[in-house]
Amino acid sequence: MSGTDKGGTTVKERAGLALNDEFLRKAVKFTTERLRNGKKAAAEQHGNWDEWRERGRQIRLHTIAHLDYYLNLFADNARKNGVHVHFAETGEEAVRISLEIARRVRAKTVVKSKSMVTEELHLNHALDSIGVEAIETDLGEYIIQLAGETPSHIIIPAIHKNRYQIADLLSAEAGETLPPDTTVLAGFVRKKLREKFLEADIGMTGCNFAIAETGSMVLFENEGNARMVTTVPKTQITLMGMERIIPSWADLEVMATLLPRSATGQKLTVYMSGITGPKRVADGDGPEEMHIIIVDNGRSLQLGDPEFQELLNCIRCGACLNACPVYRHIGGHAYGGTYSGPIGAVLTPALKKNVAEWDDIANASSLCGACYEACPVKIPLHEMLIYLRRRKVEAGRGNALETAGMKGFAAVMGNVKRYRTALKLGRIGQKLVVREGGIRLKVGPLKGWNAYRVAPSLAKETFRERWATLEQEIRSDLREMDPTMKERMERAARERENGKGGHSHGEG
Known part of the structure; x- marks a missing residue:
């Protein structure tokens, strides 16, 4: 398939x-x-x-x-x-x-x-x-x-x-209406297959x-x-x-x-x-x-591939499917191949010659690591999914919008001034789309995400800004502090900076 x-x-x-x-x-x-x-x-x-x-x-x-x-x-x-x-x-x-x-x-x-x-x-x-x-x-x-x-x-x-759908299927096979009772349905299949065993x-x-x-x-x-x-x-x-x-x-x-x-x-x-x-x-x-x-x-x-050889360790227990939040929402047929879930997302591209056809399957994962925790032989499937994504990009088959977005992200995160500027602009720009504490727009890159959830808005105040405010409050409190206590705290701070500080067990 x-x-x-x-x-x-x-x-x-x-x-x-x-x-x-x-x-x-x-x-x-x-x-x-x-x-x-x-x-x-x-x-x-x-x-x-x-x-x-x-x-x-x-x-x-x-x-x-x-x-x-x-x-x-x-x-x-x-x-x-x-x-x-x-x-x-x-x-x-x-x-x-x-x-x-x-x-x-x-x-x-x-x-x-x-x-x-x-x-x-x-x-x-x-x-x-x-x-x-x-x-x-x-x-x-x-x-x-x-x-x-x-x-x-x-x-x-x-x-x-469910048993109602199964009853419909078996009723069509039996030529009569079978009740959605598991004992009755299993009994019909047992009788039907016994004949097949004997004549095969x-x-x-x-x-x-x-x-x-x-x-x-x-x-x-x-x-x-x-x-x-x-x-x-x-x-x-x-x-x-x-x-x-x-x-x-x-x-x-x-x-x-x-x-x-x-x-x-x-x-x-x-x-x-x-x-x-x-x-x-x-x-x-x-x-x-x-x-x-x-x-x-x-x-x-x-064999011999340091990133994927452990894939062959799989004992086909299905535990990674039961643990995977993606599989639990979409089932197996959405993966499009014989094998589904985290193991299928890695195994299918590995077994197929036309890897490009299965490029998107590695994206059907939250990379949460639940599959690794569930695997009885500790296959690092979450890491393999990342390797597949990387190989896709290296082969020039990456999503153009995603690639441009990641380059922009790297440029902003790699420079503190650009990062701060982007946050300020983002907080201003998001006022046009934020509703009830979140971004609910269903167009452009947010269309798929917001179809089933709400994109969070940028916080009014970043952690760095909150930290700077807290530092100012601490300094203000220190100025108003008893001079003796202030001196002791400043001395302790200097000792820590000089590597002489330690845990105090005797002072209260």
Whole structure:
């Protein structure tokens, strides 16, 4: 999906549509606050959360620094387990490999567990183009598939919909009116998908973590659908971003502690499946043929980059979205790409070849640092957003008005006389536009800002001016002070200036 496919050509335009959608704003706010509060409670109950965050960060830093070694180790061990391992340098290559497998096994249907990589590759559309039906089996993914939409959140794809909208979608699928009761709706989906599981030719999954020491892949889920996807169909295809590697099962303990608490506030996910190869002779179930496609698609471009390599540390928990004040107001679709929120604002330009198309996405941030505080592996996303803005300007793609404004700001702030003059002129000029203590004008540079808030007016008196007045009052008081006390204060001041002063404990 390009940045122009979600109802507007820029983030500003798409955000404007979202801000005018009162239902969407309430739905996103409600769910993100619940997730954020759950994460906060889970971290507090854990006790030493920051120590574990640092452990997670060190594991990810080490793994990405030695990514080539761990990828090769994983691939070698997976092949020993009977897995067909493919490396795809581009998204197009990953899609081509997937379609070749589907054609070879003459697949008619594919059941999928939740996978952001397949969303990134638009794999459902590619499968449909060769006559293969792809069915999402995660409840949220199934809902938005019926709606013809893309995920609005990494963890909760249908975060922007309520049970009434969902009931309408499922009623259309059922051919009868279903009540907006979550138990009834979930029951209908369970029955519908059970039929799909049993008839599917291929099961397709993403990958939360790949264990290098054994060639295993691990899935986290809460619904059990991924276990059906990985056990019932005869052929399994797993698509994983190349950065999903961790060295050992011992490292998984750290990630299994950090990810669910950060994502949903759970101590553990309901299901955590470790899969090591296809079905063996003694196994009661499992795929007869298993493929793992390791996807680069722009990820390797971040390796060796001191500003963006840590981007590959991400464990896709979605905590930064729940903490971000921008995401909580506009939702995920306003970002225009597969990944939304702070991680999407950095990851999307990083993965895309046409970076200029995504220049505005880094501006969808307040740079408050809430994403860093929420991140379980301490990725400095707020700093990366600044790096992206700087690179845009350095490449000559900056906003002309903004560039002129910053040059003017530098010229004024770099000279005290110009600064004081600008303040005086500003206080005089603002009288034309100040109303009820603020500037409410909706034209020019203030149009976007004042559409949703009021620009503050300049204070009648600056801090420096107030300080000068205070100094004059102090001097006046000193002149009227008892001569003895005045002398003592002046002597103390001289001693401080000469470096002889200290804390007095004996005098009162």
